[in-house]
Amino acid sequence: MKKIGVLTSGGDAPGMNAAVRAVVLTASQYGIEVVGFRHGFNGIFQRDFQPLTAADVRQIAHLGGTIIKSARCKQLPEPGGPQQAADILHELGIEALLVIGGDGSFRGCVALSQYYRGQLVGLPGTIDNDLDGTDLTIGFATALETALEAIDKIRDTADAFERTFLVEVMGRHTGYLALSAGIAGSAEQIICPEYGDTVDVADIAADIRSYQQQHGACSYIIVLAETMYPAGAAALAHELSVQSGTECRAVVLGHLQRGGSPVGSDRILATKVGAYAVEQLVAGHAHMMMAGEQAGQAVLFPLRLTGAQHKKADPFLLAWQDRILQQH
Numbered sequence: 001m002k003k004i005g006v007l008t009s010g011g012d013a014p015g016m017n018a019a020v021r022a023v024v025l026t027a028s029q030y031g032i033e034v035v036g037f038r039h040g041f042n043g044i045f046q047r048d049f050q051p052l053t054a055a056d057v058r059q060i061a062h063l064g065g066t067i068i069k070s071a072r073c074k075q076l077p078e079p080g081g082p083q084q085a086a087d088i089l090h091e092l093g094i095e096a097l098l099v100i101g102g103d104g105s106f107r108g109c110v111a112l113s114q115y116y117r118g119q120l121v122g123l124p125g126t127i128d129n130d131l132d133g134t135d136l137t138i139g140f141a142t143a144l145e146t147a148l149e150a151i152d153k154i155r156d157t158a159d160a161f162e163r164t165f166l167v168e169v170m171g172r173h174t175g176y177l178a179l180s181a182g183i184a185g186s187a188e189q190i191i192c193p194e195y196g197d198t199v200d201v202a203d204i205a206a207d208i209r210s211y212q213q214q215h216g217a218c219s220y221i222i223v224l225a226e227t228m229y230p231a232g233a234a235a236l237a238h239e240l241s242v243q244s245g246t247e248c249r250a251v252v253l254g255h256l257q258r259g260g261s262p263v264g265s266d267r268i269l270a271t272k273v274g275a276y277a278v279e280q281l282v283a284g285h286a287h288m289m290m291a292g293e294q295a296g297q298a299v300l301f302p303l304r305l306t307g308a309q310h311k312k313a314d315p316f317l318l319a320w321q322d323r324i325l326q327q328h
Contacts, residue, residue, distance in 0.1 A: 008125065019273065
């Protein structure tokens, strides 16, 4: 193997640069040239790429974002898209492609595999932590710390004004980030898909009134997973204000959670799976696999199964939080 490609695809996640660094440094040990495609799969179609050497990546692990940029690609799912991408990769002499991204990026790999003669390897890069086959995904730990810092600060102002605050966090259709941020931030209530598909505004308002009857005028923090209330966090906050009789404010953290320098654990995870992916690639074991981590060990997991959604948020913490809420 002489030449491989790497790209970062979909939503960016803190730690992607550390993964790129690990891929390039490990490949250089085997004398393998690395090409970085810019803006995800778009870089293949547009032939927008750059050589990546050890000198290019040695000091990037601490940087947020991704030096080779990221994007969602509309062209790949279109008819003929995978064939065209494969033809370009063949033309460029790319013998393997490493894709750092989430479920959508890996579905792109599956489509590409029907036409591409090289090897395809995935690295789990998403703050949502919603991929099967790995305990944690690159970026989740940093996003959690960002959300927690915001919740802690919101608690200060919530205490000062004795208000209810609704804090919306990312996570797509899973509650990993909401549950973790809510537990760590001592939230009075967590609203996420694992507790049901709908939001009972009247029930939540009753919980707020009951809590204030027990504890007097005080702060009340609710952590909300995005997509749980289609009308938006601001609309839900308004409804809660009306029904609970207590002023409720909404704070949407949004893309703030994707930014910032990755925490140490994200840098370590990214380095580990990046290096492991290249080593397994060289050994011939990594085609259509994702390099992840389970119980502290680097593992390979079938790329096609990463989106099966068998992985669940911690059932113990879900049950514990529910019991605590009932005590209100």
